[in-house]
Amino acid sequence: xxxxxxxxxxxxxxxxxxxxxxxxxxxxxxxxxxxxxxxxxxxxxxxxxxxxxxxxxxxxxxxxxxxxxxxxxxxxxxxxxxxxxxxxxxxxxxxxxxxxxxxxxxxxxxxxxxxxxxxxxxxxxxxxxxxxxxxxxxxxxxxxxxxxxxxxxxx
Numbered sequence: 431x432x433x434x435x436x437x438x439x440x441x442x443x444x445x446x447x448x449x450x451x452x453x454x455x456x457x458x459x460x461x462x463x464x465x466x467x468x469x470x471x472x473x474x475x476x477x478x479x480x481x482x483x484x485x486x487x488x489x490x491x492x493x494x495x496x497x498x499x500x501x502x503x504x505x506x507x508x509x510x511x512x513x514x515x516x517x518x519x520x521x522x523x524x525x526x527x528x529x530x531x532x533x534x535x536x537x538x539x540x541x542x543x544x545x546x547x548x549x550x551x552x553x554x555x556x557x558x559x560x561x562x563x564x565x566x567x568x569x570x571x572x573x574x575x576x577x578x579x580x581x582x583x584x585x
Contacts, residue, residue, distance in 0.1 A: 444478035447520040452513060455503040463517055466500055482521040489518045 442448070448464040455461050467474040477496075481489040493514035498507045505513060 442475065443522050444475060444482070447478055447482075447517060448474050450517055450520050452497060452500070452517070453503045453505040453509075456501075461500075461503060466497065470496055470499060472496070478521060481518065482523065486518060486523070489521065490514045493518055 448462065448467075450463050452461045452463055452466050463478075464474045467477050481493060484492065490511060491514075494510040497505075497510040497513055
């Protein structure tokens with residue numbers, strides 16, 4: 431299953447933020463925001479989206495708190511807010527007025543998803559077959575014989 435465009439690594443609006451360096455770990459390796467958030471058990475794309483929707487100061491505080499929970503590398507816990515400030519600047523900004531409305535289902539989108547139409551057609555076809563079969567069975571059924579009118583005196 432392919433990732434949606436929002437989560438695609440090639441075209442993600444959060445790439446600049448997620449692949450930015452938090453700092454260097456004690457073993458000399460770069461620690462990216464993506465790796466840091468993953469280590470903390472957070473969904474990196476979800477967290478990036480959440481942070482980009484916050485006011486800048488709130489986003490810096492939230493990211494600084496997350497960085498402070500990481501084992502120290504070449505940075506100190508006291509550097510967390512400064513590191514977070516630089517990283518938050520890499521996020522696409524979305525204020526309250528910039529929040530995009532939910533995607534509306536358009537006719538073009540519905541045409542791109544023929545599955546529901548096919549299932550509906552199958553149900554209608556099956557109902558028509560069932561109706562035809564029941565109607566034919568009713569026509570082919572033998573007619574009941576009228577009750578016998580033999581009287582008890584003729585026996």
